[in-house]
Amino acid sequence: APKRKSIRAFHPPKLNFQATEYSELIDWTATTLSPPPLLRRISNEEIRAKILTGDTAAEWRFDKFPCHTQAVERCIKLVTIASQKVVGFEARDGLIRTTLQS
Structure with missing residues (x-):
């Protein structure tokens, strides 16, 4: 499948902190x-092909995030x-911040 020529950019949406309902946050x-x-x-064509062939997500190659x-x-602690x-x-x-700087 040919790759897309455009770049799909991810832009996190602005949040409405005054929202009173979960659906109003965005x-x-x-x-x-x-x-x-x-x-x-992963191109749209690759996703479609994987779905049509029945590949599971475990078989896909994703970026690894630590x-x-x-x-x-x-930091959680x-x-x-x-x-x-x-x-x-x-x-x-x-x-x-004080703890991290000490």
């Missing part, structure tokens, strides 16, 4: 949908501790 009328970053290097590194685990010790975004952010 203004869907002003949002251009784009493929998820995980699929950015999502469970020790650094990530340390730090955010959890900061959330238990202080109240409010600024206080939590300050504690986290």
Whole structure:
């Protein structure tokens, strides 16, 4: 299957933090949908071919993202501790930044 000549760019949508409903977090009328970053290097034709041949996702070659590194685990622990010790975004952010810089 020939590759697409255009680049599919992923642009995260702006969030509406005043939303009262989950569906209002994103203004869907002003949002251009784009493929998820995980699929950015797979052409539409390749996806169709894999679906038609019955390939499972386990057989596909995806980019590898280090999502469970020790650094990530340390940050999760730090955010959890900061959330238990202080109240409010600024206080939590300050504690986290101070801890990371020390």
